[in-house]
Amino acid sequence: MKLSARQLSVSIGGRSVCHKLDLAIEAGSRWAILGINGVGKTTLLSTLAGLRAPQGGAVLIDNTALSDLPPRVRAQRLGLMTQEDSFHISDPEVTALEVALLGRLPHLDWWQAESARDEDLAHTALAAVGLTEIARRRAATLSGGERRRLALAALLAQEVPLCLLDEPTSHLDMHQQIALLDLLIGWDGRTLVMTLHDINLAVRYCTHVLLLFGDGEWCAGGVTEMLSADVLTRLYRHPVAAVDGPRGKLYLPD
Amino acid sequence: MRPAIFLPLLLLTGLLCFALALVTGTQGIDPARAWQALLAGDSLERNIVLTLRLPRAVAAFGCGALLALAGALLQALLRNPLADPFVLGISGGAGTLVLLAMLLGFSGGWLAGAGLLGALASLGVLLLLAWRGGVRPQRLLLAGVILSSAWGAVVTLLLALAPDAPLRGMVFWLMGDLSGVDPGMAALPLGGALLALLLTWPLARGFDALGQGELSARALGIAVDRLRAVTLLVAAAVTTLAVLAAGSIGFVGLVTPHLLRLAGLRRHRVLLPACVLGGGTLLLVADLAARTVAAPLQLPVGAVTAALGAPVFLWLLARDGK
Numbered sequence: 001m002k003l004s005a006r007q008l009s010v011s012i013g014g015r016s017v018c019h020k021l022d023l024a025i026e027a028g029s030r031w032a033i034l035g036i037n038g039v040g041k042t043t044l045l046s047t048l049a050g051l052r053a054p055q056g057g058a059v060l061i062d063n064t065a066l067s068d069l070p071p072r073v074r075a076q077r078l079g080l081m082t083q084e085d086s087f088h089i090s091d092p093e094v095t096a097l098e099v100a101l102l103g104r105l106p107h108l109d110w111w112q113a114e115s116a117r118d119e120d121l122a123h124t125a126l127a128a129v130g131l132t133e134i135a136r137r138r139a140a141t142l143s144g145g146e147r148r149r150l151a152l153a154a155l156l157a158q159e160v161p162l163c164l165l166d167e168p169t170s171h172l173d174m175h176q177q178i179a180l181l182d183l184l185i186g187w188d189g190r191t192l193v194m195t196l197h198d199i200n201l202a203v204r205y206c207t208h209v210l211l212l213f214g215d216g217e218w219c220a221g222g223v224t225e226m227l228s229a230d231v232l233t234r235l236y237r238h239p240v241a242a243v244d245g246p247r248g249k250l251y252l253p254d
Numbered sequence: 255m256r257p258a259i260f261l262p263l264l265l266l267t268g269l270l271c272f273a274l275a276l277v278t279g280t281q282g283i284d285p286a287r288a289w290q291a292l293l294a295g296d297s298l299e300r301n302i303v304l305t306l307r308l309p310r311a312v313a314a315f316g317c318g319a320l321l322a323l324a325g326a327l328l329q330a331l332l333r334n335p336l337a338d339p340f341v342l343g344i345s346g347g348a349g350t351l352v353l354l355a356m357l358l359g360f361s362g363g364w365l366a367g368a369g370l371l372g373a374l375a376s377l378g379v380l381l382l383l384a385w386r387g388g389v390r391p392q393r394l395l396l397a398g399v400i401l402s403s404a405w406g407a408v409v410t411l412l413l414a415l416a417p418d419a420p421l422r423g424m425v426f427w428l429m430g431d432l433s434g435v436d437p438g439m440a441a442l443p444l445g446g447a448l449l450a451l452l453l454t455w456p457l458a459r460g461f462d463a464l465g466q467g468e469l470s471a472r473a474l475g476i477a478v479d480r481l482r483a484v485t486l487l488v489a490a491a492v493t494t495l496a497v498l499a500a501g502s503i504g505f506v507g508l509v510t511p512h513l514l515r516l517a518g519l520r521r522h523r524v525l526l527p528a529c530v531l532g533g534g535t536l537l538l539v540a541d542l543a544a545r546t547v548a549a550p551l552q553l554p555v556g557a558v559t560a561a562l563g564a565p566v567f568l569w570l571l572a573r574d575g576k
Contacts (some may be wrong), residue, residue: 051472075475082469093520094465102463106475110456113523158474 001027001077001161003191005048007057009216012043025208027161030185030192032202032223035212036236041195042083042166044212048193049080049164061162075106079158083166083195085151096150097135100126103157118157125156128183133251144171152180156187163187165194169201181205198253199240200231211235212246219232227251256526260517264531268315271535276287276303276310279549309440313499314541314555315534316443318506320496322533324449325507326525327489330461331482336395336571338508339373339493343401345502347376348494351403352453356424369494386531420538430493430503430556432541437498446495447530450488457481458522488515503556504535505563512570 003082005023009016017040025031040144046052048059050066059066069077100122101114108114111163118120126135129149134142139150155163168184169177177198182193185205196202202209210220213235218228230252232240239254267520276292277284291299321339328344339345349373352365360368367552374575379401384394409428416424423434460481463471472478496503510533511525519525537555541564544555 049473051469070475071472071477074473075473080469080473082467082473085466098462098521099466102474103464105459107464108459110459129364146414190425 001191003048003078003162003193004060005057006048006060008054008059009056010040010044010047010052010054011090011216012040015040015214016216017044018212018218021210021218022219023210025191025193027191028189029208030206031194031208031210031216032206033193033195033210033212034199034235035058036214039212039214041212043137045164045166045193045195046080050080051080072106075158075160077160078162078164079103079155079160081151081155081163081165081250082166083170085147091136092140094139095136096126096131096139096153097122097141099150100135100153100157100158103154103159106158121157121159122153125153126150128156129180145173146177148172149180150218152183161189162191163193165192167195167197169196177201199227202246203227203249204247204253256275259519260514260519260528261524261531264528264535268538269533270533271538271542272311272315275314275538276307278364278542278546279307285336289374294559305437306361309437310432310435310541310545311480311538313440313443314538316441316445316447317432317496317500317503318510319447319530319534320443320450320492320541321503321507321537322510323447323454323526323552324489324492325513325533326506326522326529327454327461327485327492328507329511330464330522331485331489332394333464334394335512336508336567339489340504341402341498341508341567342376342394342398343405344373344376344380344490344493345497345504346402347372347374347410348497349502350408350412350522351375352498353424353428357412357416366494366498369498370491373490373497374448376405377486390411424552427501429554430559431554432500433545433552435499442497443499444534446492447534450492451526451530454485454488455523455526457484458526471479501554502557503537503559505567506533506540507560509563509566509571510536512566 003025005021008018008021008023010018010021033044035041038045042054045251047054050069053067061069066074086114101118103125104114104118104121108118123132123135126132129152131149131153132144136178139147148168155165168180172180183199201249206223208221209223209226210218211226211231212218224237229240229242229251242249242251244250287299291303325338328339328342329335344409348369349372351368353366355365364367380394383397384395408443413421413424460471460476463474463476464478464481468478495546510529514525514528519528536557540558541555544553544558547553
């Protein structure tokens with residue numbers, strides 16, 4: 001399943017996030033959206049998820065505009081892991097398993113109860129992110145990193161070919177970041193679009209990058225073609241140096 | 255224990271309390287005779303059971319169901335466990351406008367319209383004050399408290415201007431009272447509660463999802479705006495119906511969903527029907543207490559629910575702050 005943006009213009013608070021963005025996110029590719037804080041990565045991601053109307057242009061799944069899809073049909077194809085999860089605030093009693101089960105929601109008609117298969121999928125998803133032990137625990141008692149993994153489990157249970165993730169690695173330590181991204185790219189054939197702060201994670205795990213420079217300026221393409229110390233210096237408005245690491249180039253602040 | 259098992263249990267409890275309400279009162283009637291009285295039997299006993307206790311019990315159950323459902327809906331919608339039509343001044347708005355309409359000489363459908371208008375006006379003011387890209391719990395509660403006291407001031411004014419004769423009845427009605435229930439209308443609240451349940455039960459999973467945050471709920475395919483609009487309207491209508499039938503009875507809407515959640519019923523597919531059964535039973539028992547504790551004196555049921563509910567509310571508030 002292919003996600004594309006056609007002449008997409010997005011702005012927030014009077015500032016342009018991207019102007020006439022054309023993007024073809026092919027099935028199975030993995031995209032990172034990079035840019036400084038406040039440049040509009042989250043805003044763009046929710047626009048790509050069909051949850052925010054763009055100022056111009058359209059987002060399409062295959063050849064259908066997202067805005068033409070009923071919300072539930074959209075949610076059967078495209079899932080979003082948000083940056084902040086708040087299940088622990090508004091419902092302090094909700095358990096990890098119940099949160100994971102919510103991922104099944106787009107596949108259930110309102111009169112249907114969750115089937116054994118739905119429960120299995122939720123358990124499998126929790127196991128995949130290493131949360132089997134705490135399935136019955138209250139989500140409010142989980143650590144920040146565990147909550148990120150729980151949000152990922154819900155997305156996994158949603159069984160969507162297109163996954164959008166807003167800073168999936170925030171709150172995670174180095175080991176957990178690698179473990180989570182290893183898990184993500186291990187999902188066969190799923191298309192991933194994620195916002196990231198760590199350039200080196202993007203280099204290691206993504207096939208493509210979309211760079212947001214502010215004022216609507218953007219460029220997109222393959223990781224190796226797009227990224228260089230010069231481009232990143234301009235992107236982050238801070239000198240960036242490239243050094244040789246064990247797996248190829250590493251980018252570090254100068 | 256699976257949550258769904260609670261529904262038959264609650265139903266059974268409700269029926270038992272219902273039976274208890276039919277046989278309890280100043281005029282002692284034992285269960286067997288009450289049953290006979292329902293079918294045929296002695297005219298005085300039949301009269302007491304059929305025209306006094308039965309309609310009152312049905313109305314109490316229906317109003318409790320309405321209030322608990324309104325509480326559960328508002329709590330889910332505002333993502334705030336302290337929401338309830340009484341605390342937020344929604345039933346105050348309905349009550350005040352109904353009272354005003356009464357004093358102006360309106361009756362019947364006009365009263366219902368006035369009540370709905372008052373409830374919607376309260377909701378509108380609340381959202382206007384507390385909505386900052388999502389409901390801010392502190393602002394909401396503060397606005398609700400202020401709104402409630404504002405409606406209270408209007409009510410005081412209206413009562414001061416009202417003629418003496420209907421005053422006592424009005425005060426009782428305002429405090430929440432089921433003694434004046436019209437037998438012909440007694441089943442209306444219960445019917446309304448069941449209708450509201452039918453309308454909102456299909457949205458139950460949406461409420462569960464909303465607990466994860468609005469964005470997540472929308473990403474899961476929930477049409478949040480539509481959900482919100484339907485729920486607000488139903489909550490306002492349900493509150494109005496309860497207020498019309500029995501005045502503004504506090505705390506049933508707040509406490510019932512909480513007690514049920516504490517028992518493990520958090521998912522709305524079970525919680526909503528459980529609120530109908532549990533809230534109905536709670537108010538039925540409270541009304542039973544109201545008419546028997548100080549018999550032959552009858553207390554307004556709102557005083558009983560407030561006496562029980564206020565400490566529970568404070569406890570929840572203290573617990574929530576931790």
